[in-house]
Amino acid sequence: MIKLKLHWQIIISLFLGIVFSKILGPYSSFAEPVGDLFIRLLKMVTIPLVVLSMITGVSNIGATGRLGWLGIKTVCYYLSTSLLAILVGLSLVNWIRPGLSVELTKKNLVSPLELPEPVPPLDLILRVIPTNPLAAAANGDMLAIIFFSITFGICIDRIGGEGENRFAEILEDAFQAMMEMTRLVILIAPIGVFGLAVKLGNQNMGVDFFKAVGWYMTTIATGLTIHLLVVLPIIYFLFTRQNPIRQFIGMANALATVFATSSSLATLPVTMECVRRNLGVSKTVSGFVLPMGATVNMDGTALFECVGVIFIAQVMGVDLSFSQQSLIVFTALLASIGTAAIPSAGLVTIFIILETVGLKGEIVSIIVGAMLAADRPLDMYRGIVNIFSDSVGAVVIANSEGESLNVKSSEL
Numbered sequence: 001m002i003k004l005k006l007h008w009q010i011i012i013s014l015f016l017g018i019v020f021s022k023i024l025g026p027y028s029s030f031a032e033p034v035g036d037l038f039i040r041l042l043k044m045v046t047i048p049l050v051v052l053s054m055i056t057g058v059s060n061i062g063a064t065g066r067l068g069w070l071g072i073k074t075v076c077y078y079l080s081t082s083l084l085a086i087l088v089g090l091s092l093v094n095w096i097r098p099g100l101s102v103e104l105t106k107k108n109l110v111s112p113l114e115l116p117e118p119v120p121p122l123d124l125i126l127r128v129i130p131t132n133p134l135a136a137a138a139n140g141d142m143l144a145i146i147f148f149s150i151t152f153g154i155c156i157d158r159i160g161g162e163g164e165n166r167f168a169e170i171l172e173d174a175f176q177a178m179m180e181m182t183r184l185v186i187l188i189a190p191i192g193v194f195g196l197a198v199k200l201g202n203q204n205m206g207v208d209f210f211k212a213v214g215w216y217m218t219t220i221a222t223g224l225t226i227h228l229l230v231v232l233p234i235i236y237f238l239f240t241r242q243n244p245i246r247q248f249i250g251m252a253n254a255l256a257t258v259f260a261t262s263s264s265l266a267t268l269p270v271t272m273e274c275v276r277r278n279l280g281v282s283k284t285v286s287g288f289v290l291p292m293g294a295t296v297n298m299d300g301t302a303l304f305e306c307v308g309v310i311f312i313a314q315v316m317g318v319d320l321s322f323s324q325q326s327l328i329v330f331t332a333l334l335a336s337i338g339t340a341a342i343p344s345a346g347l348v349t350i351f352i353i354l355e356t357v358g359l360k361g362e363i364v365s366i367i368v369g370a371m372l373a374a375d376r377p378l379d380m381y382r383g384i385v386n387i388f389s390d391s392v393g394a395v396v397i398a399n400s401e402g403e404s405l406n407v408k409s410s411e412l
Contacts, residue, residue: 010193013189029198038189038192055175082297089304130145130147200366216374235396251391267383271391312368
C-alpha cells in the first residue's frame with residue numbers, strides 16, 4: 001500500500017475539498033466545521049509552544065556559561081540577519097503586491113477602521129511589558145508573552161545549582177511534549193485543509209485567488225533566494241574576505257538534509273559536522289553558535305511570516321499603514337525566535353502576527369488553509385536558508401574569535 005507524504009495529502013485534500021463543494025454546492029457546508037476545528041487546534045498550540053520554546057532556548061543558552069561577549073556577538077548576528085530577511089520580504093511583497101488581484105465580496109472585506117489604532121513607539125514599549133502575564137496569554141498579547149518568556153528564561157539561568165537543573169528539565173520535557181502535540185496537529189492537516197477547501201469553494205473566490213497564491217509563493221521564493229544568494233554571501237565576504245562558494249560547498253550535506261527533513265533541529269548534527277570538518281570552525285564556537293541558531297535563528301521563517309501576513313491583508317483589501325507594517329516587522333522578528341524547528345511550524349506562529357495587527361475572522365482561516373496547501377516546497381526552501389544562515393554565523397563569529405578557519409580544498 002502506497003503511503004503518500006503529508007504535503008501530497010494536503011494538496012490532494014485541497015483539490016478534493018473544492019471539487020466536493022462544487023458538486024454539492026450549499027449542501028457541502030456540513031464539512032466546513034472540520035476546517036474551523038483544525039484552525040482552533042493550530043491556535044491552541046501557538047502560545048504554549050512559543051512560551052516553552054523561548055524559555056528553554058534562553059535558559060539553555062545561559063547553561064553553556066557563555067553569555068558573555070561570544071553570546072552577545074551571536075545574538076546580534078542572528079537578530080541582524082533575521083531583520084534583513086524580513087526587510088527583503090517586506091520590500092518584495094509591497095512591490096509585487098501578490099494579494100491585490102483577488103476580488104472578494106463586500107462581506108469579506110475588512111475596513112481599516114476595524115483594525116487596532118497604530119501604537120506610538122513609547123506605548124509599544126510599555127505594551128511589551130505585561131502587568132499580568134496570564135491575562136496577556138488569555139488575550140493573545142504576544143509581544144508581552146514573548147518578553148515575559150525571555151525574562152523568565154534568563155531568571156531560570158540565574159537560579160543556579162540543583163534548582164536550576166530540576167526546573168530546566170521539567171520545562172524541557174514540557175517543551176518536547178508541546179512539540180509532539182504540534183506534530184500531531186500538523187499530521188491531521190489534510191482533514192483540516194479539506195474542510196477549509198470546502199469553505200473556500202463555497203466562498204466563490206475564483207481563479208484569481210489561486211493566481212494570487214501563486215504570486216505569493218513566487219514572492220517568498222524570490223525573497224529567500226535574494227537572502228540566500230546575495231545577503232548572506234555579502235555578510236560572509238565582508239567579515240571573512242573569503243569566497244562564499246566555499247561556504248556553499250562545505251555545507252552541501254547539511255543543506256541536502258534540511259531540504260529533505262524541513263527541520264533545522266533534526267539537521268543539527270549534520271550541520272555541526274559540516275561546519276567543523278569542512279569549514280574549520282572549532283568545537284567550542286560551533287557547539288555554542290549552532291544549537292542556539294537551530295533554536296532562535298529563523299531567517300527564512302521570519303521572511304515568510306512577514307510576507308504571509310501582508311499577503312493576507314492584501315487579499316482582504318486592507319491597506320496597512322507604515323506603523324502597522326513596522327509592527328509586523330517587529331513582531332515577525334520576535335515570533336521567528338519562538339518558532340519550533342519542525343516542519344510547517346511557521347504557519348502556527350503566523351497567527352501571532354495576525355492577532356497583533358487585528359487580522360482575524362473566517363476569511364483569514366481560509367487563506368491560511370490555502371497557504372498551508374502550498375507551503376511544503378516553501379518550507380523546504382526556508383530550511384535551507386535557516387541552516388545556511390546558522391553556518392555563516394558560526395564562521396563569522398569564529399573568525400571574530402581569531403580562529404584561522406584553514407581547511408584544505410581537498411576536504412571540501
